[in-house]
Amino acid sequence: MSVAQTLFGAAKMQAKDKSRTLTSEQLYLIDAYWRATNYLSVGQIYLSNNPLLKRPLELSDIKVMLLGHWGTTPGQNFIYVHLNRVIKQHDLNMIYVSGPGHGGPAVLANTYLEGSYSEIYPDISQDEAGLQKLFLQFSFPGGIPSHASPECPGSIHEGGELGYSLSHAFGAAFDNPDLIVACVVGDGEAETGPLATAWHSNKFLSPATDGAVLPILHLNGYKIANPTILARIAKDELTQLMRGYGWTPIFVEGDEPTLMHQAMAAALDEAVQLIKKFQQNARENSDLNRPAWPMIILNSPKGWTGPKEVDGYKIEGTFRAHQVPISAPVNHPGHLALLSDWLSSYRPQELFDECGCLLPEIAALAPTGERRMGANPHANGGLLLQDLKMPDYRDYACEVTTPGVRGVGDTRVLAPFLRDVTKLNDKAQNFRVFGPDETISNGLAALFETTRRQWNVTTNANDEYLAASGRVVEMLSEHQCEGWLEGYLLTGRHGLFNCYEAFIHIIDSMFNQHAKWLKVSSALSWRPKIASLNYLLASHVWRQDHNGFTHQDPGFIDVVVNKKAEIVRVYLPPDANCLLSVMDHCLRSRHYVNVVIAGKHPAPQWLTMEEAEKHCAQGIGIWHWAGNLSHDAIEQTPDVVMACCGDVPTLETLAAVSILREYLPTLKVRVVNVVDLMRLQPETEHPHGLNCQDFDALFTTDKPVIFAFHAYPSLIHQLTYRRTNHHNIHVRGYKEEGTITTAFDMTVLNEIDRFHLVIDALERLPQTGAKGIELKQLLHEKLIAHKKYINKNGLDMPEIRDWRWTSSV
Secondary structure: OOHHHHHHHHHHOOOOOOOOOOOHHHHHHHHHHHHHHHHHHHHHHHEOOOOOOOOOOOHHHEOOOOOOOOOOHHHHHHHHHHHHHHHHHHOOEEEEEEOOOOOHHHHHHHHHHHOHHHHHOOOOOOOHHHHHHHHHHEOOOOOEOOOOOOOOOOOOOOOOOOOOHHHHHHHHHOOOOOEEEEEEEEOOHHHOHHHHHHHHHHHHOOOOOOOEEEEEEEEOOEOOOOEOHHHHOOHHHHHHHHHHOOOEEEEEEOOOHHHHHHHHHHHHHHHHHHHHHHHHHHHHHOOOOOOOOEEEEEEOOOOOOOOOEEOOEEOOOOHHHOOOOOOOOOOOOOHHHHHHHHHHOOOHHHOEOOOOOEOHHHHOOOOOHHHOOOOOHHHOHHHOOOOOOOOOHHHHOOOOOOOOEEOOOHHHHHHHHHHHHHHHOOOOOOEEEEEOOOOOOOOOHHHHHOOOEEOOOOOOOOOOOEEOOOOEEEOOOHHHHHHHHHHHHHOOOEEEEEEEOHHHHHHHHHHHHHHHHHHHHOOOOOOOOOEOEEEEEEOOHHHOOOOOHHHOOOOHHHHHHOOOOOOEEEEOOOOHHHHHHHHHHHHHOEOOEEEEEOOOOOOEEOOOHHHHHHHHHHOEEEOOOOOOOOOOHHHOOOOEEEEEEOHHHHHHHHHHHHHHHHHOOOOOEEEEEEOEHHHHOEOOOOOOOEOHHHHHHHHOOOOOEEEEEOOOHHHHHHHHOOOOOHHHEEEEOOOOOOOOOOHHHHHHHOOOOHHHHHHHHHOOOHHHHHHHHHHHHHHHHHHHHHHHHHHHHOOOOHHHHOOOOOOOO
16 A cells, blocks of 8 residues: 555545535645645755655755745645646636746646646656756756746746736736636735736626636735735735725635645635636626626745744745745755755655656646646647738728828828728637727727727716727726736737837836747747737827927837847838838737837828838838939939938928928939838848848948937937948937927927938038038028927917928929
8 A cells, every 4th residue: 555545544534524625635635736846846946966855865966056936936836736626626727827926936846747847848757857857957057947937838927027917817818708817916016016006907807708817816924025015914904905906805824734725725616606607697697797806815924834944043934935945055064954854844755656756646636638727728829829800901091192192190090900900800809909098099099980998897978988898908007008918919819009109118127028028939839929019109209299298208119129139120100001011010920029100190191002012011212202313213322311210200301301402403312211120230130130232222331311210319320330331320319308399399309300400411511512501591590480480379380380292392
């Protein structure tokens, strides 16, 4: 008879309490599974050899560098094994989001024991040799990180930077009606602004058409060095807080394993029953009122089951359990015995056979197949991703009979296209638009011709476009919109984030983390590519004249271009037809971050759709019609290159060119427009980069280049510093000058206006002689007249407002 069978018999002989959820046998097996995961977690932090303690522990068995985080790990192991039970008992479709930082040991241990890890990484086999490799690779050079990183099966959330787990969980639940997302929220993480706001995500979840999120707030009392707020407030205050957020809290509290196992099992059964009840009521009785969804508050010691005391300091239940509770035995000889006792306390000989395999009766607790949380396809969204059904963007084109015709606003032209993308994919329910209360403001009102804003709170008679289910999700929190969209994409769907340009900065760090995820996962053959993260930034810096300095910041581009070249793309379409072409490309793309910047105000339209398609496909090109060289101008040498990137810079550049052509008709001018910003980099630096020959053909090797750029000028220099003619590239862009003023004055304040551009060119063209000097004086007078006029009249001069491009200069 095995040790396990002997213990089963002893457990069955214990008095049975009918009120308890778990039988004695279930209780033993769950506790054994938990001990196994804890043992594996400690082993990952400490051991390089002797994985089953078949001989006494020696210094040579211990890693030279001890890295990892123990404090959150036993609580997460406890949660995971109990989730396994309810998955099997209720046949649940569930994924696991690990919110606390550095929770890697727990998810790695659990995915290893359930078998999903070894299926992806066969060399990490389920035997003694595999255990040793599992331990050695953790937080080790050439190994794996200490987070729930992309390398870990079942993960959609790394948990390095804190605050986003719950918004990711809700993004995953949208449009996945049979999915439950178990989201572990650390009590340190709960102090972040994004997480504190994310509790409100329940106001946007439809019980009829969406899945469910089961938050598990893990109170273990401490962060790295300080207590946590939610663990120190009174229980009734915490209860009121969560009820105020609209949740039904279920508490599991204590440190005695037997009682805690019973309490956790009962809590999960109650939570699952409530979720099923709410969903059934919505789906069968059409009751779309917002339920008070269940959540679990697990209060357990930090570093539970770990060493109680080390070197006279209390460890378990204190902040000292946060990372590596027993420091390197090589420097502290007494620590080797402490570590040995700790590992032995899990009784590995009762858990694993001689070969290092988990005993079959314990292993049987885990779900099988795709019901394992490490193997659930929703946690590997590329497996589920379906192409969007796309309308033909050409059908939405502006008619451009001649360059410079007036348009209604580029995003307003785009909006019907997005409306029909939404409509065509309505049955698939796999496309959403997220944004912080700015969809209409950004010119996308046409979306509401086919959908509504999803909203599950009280509505009033004067509200517009609100419904229990909709394709647009708006909350005045950029963090939530970003987190929802990331969770939506990571689970195999498509989406778009529209936002004011200045305030997309709020999610700089979230973008960073997602870009890192894409970079790492792109190298994992078992993770198919997901849909791109698409940003549409409207209400941009040059058209925030009425809102003032606070709304004027184009710096998100600078953040984006620092990420890996194979991941990021930045597009600045000069007009609506180019915007349509670019957005069609972005929505079809995979595994990128696409940043598209476009205006919403009436603006000139430059290219026919056919011209726009060619221009966007090239990403950069000469606008022959705008210069005064012939159409084989690439073979001719201009006197000056007038380059532009962005809609307003394009407008001001063409207005500047019209001045040069009128006053200096013999001057040879070339106009180069940039749509794809990354074309400016060398091909060795970015997949879209131009080779040196093609770049020089556009910008010459020795002529002045006056470059009007949408954002900060330094970025163009950063992208082009290796180019032959870089010393002749003179960039005008945003230089942190702004206020409430007129649209044209915004360009004047930053010296990107047509007058400054011409002056800049003339200062580098001494051959213009007296005519050039005369023109410069005239333009300086224009700038003075402009300032006087706007200060008196509150709007731009008629010659600015009424200016139109004409080729007959």
